[in-house]
Structure formats: C-alpha cells, structure tokens
Amino acid sequence: GDSVTQMEGPVTLSEEAFLTINCTYTATGYPSLFWYVQYPGEGLQLLLKATKADDKGSNKGFEATYRKETTSFHLEKGSVQVSDSAVYFCALSDFNNDMRFGAGTRLTVKP
Amino acid sequence: NAGVTQTPKFQVLKTGQSMTLQCAQDMNHNSMYWYRQDPGMGLRLIYYSASEGTTDKGEVPNGYNVSRLNKREFSLRLESAAPSQTSVYFCASRAGTGVNSPLHFGNGTRLTVT
Numbered sequence: 774g775d776s777v778t779q780m781e782g783p784v785t786l787s788e789e790a791f792l793t794i795n796c797t798y799t800a801t802g803y804p805s806l807f808w809y810v811q812y813p814g815e816g817l818q819l820l821l822k823a824t825k826a827d828d829k830g831s832n833k834g835f836e837a838t839y840r841k842e843t844t845s846f847h848l849e850k851g852s853v854q855v856s857d858s859a860v861y862f863c864a865l866s867d868f869n870n871d872m873r874f875g876a877g878t879r880l881t882v883k884p
Numbered sequence: 885n886a887g888v889t890q891t892p893k894f895q896v897l898k899t900g901q902s903m904t905l906q907c908a909q910d911m912n913h914n915s916m917y918w919y920r921q922d923p924g925m926g927l928r929l930i931y932y933s934a935s936e937g938t939t940d941k942g943e944v945p946n947g948y949n950v951s952r953l954n955k956r957e958f959s960l961r962l963e964s965a966a967p968s969q970t971s972v973y974f975c976a977s978r979a980g981t982g983v984n985s986p987l988h989f990g991n992g993t994r995l996t997v998t
Contacts, residue, residue: 777926805983805984807986809987814991815991815992816888816974816976816989816990816991816992817927817974817976817989818989819986819987819988822984822986824983824984862926862927866983866984866985867983868983871932871942871943872917872929874919874926874927874928875926876925876926877926
C-alpha cells in the first residue's frame with residue numbers, strides 16, 4: 774500500500790541555518806503530496822502542497838519539489854528562524870480518499 | 885472562524901470505561917476523518933466519512949465506532965477503553981474527496997487510559 778518515509782529527528786539547527794527534511798513515498802497511482810506543520814498543543818496545519826510531477830510547493834520561505842523519478846518531496850528552507858520550531862509531517866493523498874502521513878520530524882531552532 | 889472544533893481537550897479513563905469524542909466543522913466540508921497520533925508513528929486513520937450518511941474503516945478501526953450525525957458533526961466512540969488507546973486523537977475535514985484537497989485539523993483530544 775501507499776506509504777511515506779521521512780527522515781528521523783530530532784533536528785536541531787541554529788537560527789539562519791539551511792534546513793532540509795527528506796521525504797520519500799511509495800504509491801501505486803499519481804498522488805498529491807503535502808507538508809504539514811504542527812506547533813505544540815495544536816493540530817496539523819497545511820504548509821504546502823504539490824499535485825503533479827515537477828510541481829514546486831512553497832509557503833513562508835519553505836519549498837518542496839515533487840520528484841517522480843526519485844519518489845521524493847524534500848522540504849527546504851534557506852534560513853530558519855526560532856519560530857519555525859515545530860514538528861513537520863510529509864503526507865500523500867491517493868485515489869482511495871485517505872491521506873498517509875510520515876512519522877514526523879521535530880525541528881528545534883536555537884537562537 | 886472556528887474551523888474544526890474537538891471536545892474534550894483532555895480526558896482520563898479507566899480501563900473498560902466508555903466515552904465519545906466530539907467533532908464539528910463549520911466549513912461545509914463533505915469529508916471528515918478521525919486519526920490517532922502516537923510517538924514515532926505519525927498519524928494513523930481510524931475511520932472516515934466521505935459524505936453525510938457514510939462511514940468507512942481506516943487503518944486502525946478496532947475498538948472504535950463512529951457516527952456521522954449530520955454534515956457538520958462526526959463523533960468517535962470508545963465502547964470499552966484499553967490502555968493501548970492512550971493517544972492524541974485528531975478530527976479533520978476536507979472539502980471533497982479529490983486527492984488535491986488538504987485536510988483541516990482540530991486541536992486534538994489527549995486521552996489517557998489507565
């Protein structure tokens with residue numbers, strides 16, 4: 774079945790460092806791909822999405838490109854801030870009305 | 885602008901007790917979902933409802949029942965709670981069944997079963 778694998782955390786960075794969180798997927802169809810962010814005590818919020826191969830999703834300085842050839846959707850940000858500290862989830866949505874999530878990666882940004 | 889509202893926020897149960905988690909959305913979404921979140925396992929789908937009057941099992945339905953009361957409300961019931969059901973429960977809704985639509989989440993219910 775469909776699945777998502779993302780890099781294990783936790784990830785700790787200094788402010789203004791470059792961020793990459795790796796995400797790869799397995800799917801039988803042509804899924805849409807998503808990144809969600811979860812702040813402490815809250816539910817998940819959509820960060821960005823891409824719906825077809827080579828699409829780039831972007832929001833708040835974060836970017837991810839849908840790479841069909843490598844089945845990947847890595848999250849990047851050029852300069853992280855303390856306020857970016859959160860848990861990040863990669864997810865895919867395929868034809869069966871489900872959304873499958875990765876295990877989540879906790880990011881801590883230190884001043 | 886409430887979005888998805890879950891009640892209660894916290895609950896402690898003893899093994900064997902029952903309870904119902906409530907969820908309501910005000911976005912006129914067709915689809916609603918219940919997930920559980922456990923450390924290191926991401927979110928796993930318990931049940932979902934593609935439209936009013938329909939419900940379907942997800943990845944981990946055992947020990948749970950659901951009711952889609954109307955378009956706005958989707959409740960999750962634990963008939964006889966077990967310690968393995970200690971988790972954070974999230975309700976979510978989605979505008980349609982298309983793969984492009986994102987989920988909108990509530991803030992979760994933290995359940996502890998002793």
